[in-house]
Amino acid sequence: MRAGLRCFAERGYAATAMQDIARAARVSKPALYYHFRDKADLFRALVTEAHEARFRRLQAALRSGGDVRSRLTAVMHTIFESFRKDRELFQLAVASMFAAPGDAPHGFDCRPLCQRNFELVCGAMRAAQQAGELSRRYTGRELAQAFYGLAHYCLAASLIFPGSRPGPRLAARLVRLFLEGAGTAAAPGRGTGLVGRRNPDSPRRQGDQAEDRAREGGPGRARGGT
Numbered sequence: 001m002r003a004g005l006r007c008f009a010e011r012g013y014a015a016t017a018m019q020d021i022a023r024a025a026r027v028s029k030p031a032l033y034y035h036f037r038d039k040a041d042l043f044r045a046l047v048t049e050a051h052e053a054r055f056r057r058l059q060a061a062l063r064s065g066g067d068v069r070s071r072l073t074a075v076m077h078t079i080f081e082s083f084r085k086d087r088e089l090f091q092l093a094v095a096s097m098f099a100a101p102g103d104a105p106h107g108f109d110c111r112p113l114c115q116r117n118f119e120l121v122c123g124a125m126r127a128a129q130q131a132g133e134l135s136r137r138y139t140g141r142e143l144a145q146a147f148y149g150l151a152h153y154c155l156a157a158s159l160i161f162p163g164s165r166p167g168p169r170l171a172a173r174l175v176r177l178f179l180e181g182a183g184t185a186a187a188p189g190r191g192t193g194l195v196g197r198r199n200p201d202s203p204r205r206q207g208d209q210a211e212d213r214a215r216e217g218g219p220g221r222a223r224g225g226t
Contacts, residue, residue, distance in 0.1 A: 004042045009088040013043055014102045040105035047096050050089035051113035054082050058117060062124050068133035069175060072147070075121065076171035079151045083166070118144060135194045150174045
């Protein structure tokens with residue numbers, strides 16, 4: 001399956017033949033056909049496994065315990081790790097959602113799998129609202145969309161900008177942004193974050209601000225990276 005994954009990711013579905021996959025896997029075509037009826041069957045298996053694996057990892061992250069910040073950080077880190085470990089699977093799964101006719105198996109629709117993963121996070125957001133951990137000013141779906149938006153933009157950025165590699169520290173910072181917002185204490189709407197705010201002058205916040213300035217090339221340059 002890994003050989004098929006590489007071929008599909010590098011050449012696209014339409015340009016990949018079973019002979020290409022057999023050659024990459026160093027097996028005969030009959031051996032390949034023993035496991036898969038055709039390349040459409042292999043493609044479906046690959047994309048389905050990508051979503052199934054992410055679903056299992058998201059479930060484990062949400063069951064990791066701790067407060068809402070800890071759970072959401074675990075989810076964000078899981079999304080990043082899934083991408084790091086199975087980047088080609090991620091690319092294939094995303095490409096299949098926007099594929100032109102002929103660039104994916106006829107009749108294949110991975111949207112139900114995407115929806116299931118999304119609804120899992122939606123349910124977690126609603127549960128946190130019911131437990132008083134998240135604000136009720138937004139729906140669980142809106143919260144999940146904002147959360148996924150932060151995660152997926154960073155994944156896309158890592159494909160475009162050199163040196164941008166999502167990791168544990170970025171996961172924690174994005175969750176902080178999601179929960180607390182980016183407005184200053186003096187800005188309109190003070191205290192309207194999704195959870196209670198920390199003291200803006202706390203040592204931890206000051207350290208984060210120093211690193212923010214370092215990233216932008218400002219004064220107070222701090223060591224370390226994402």
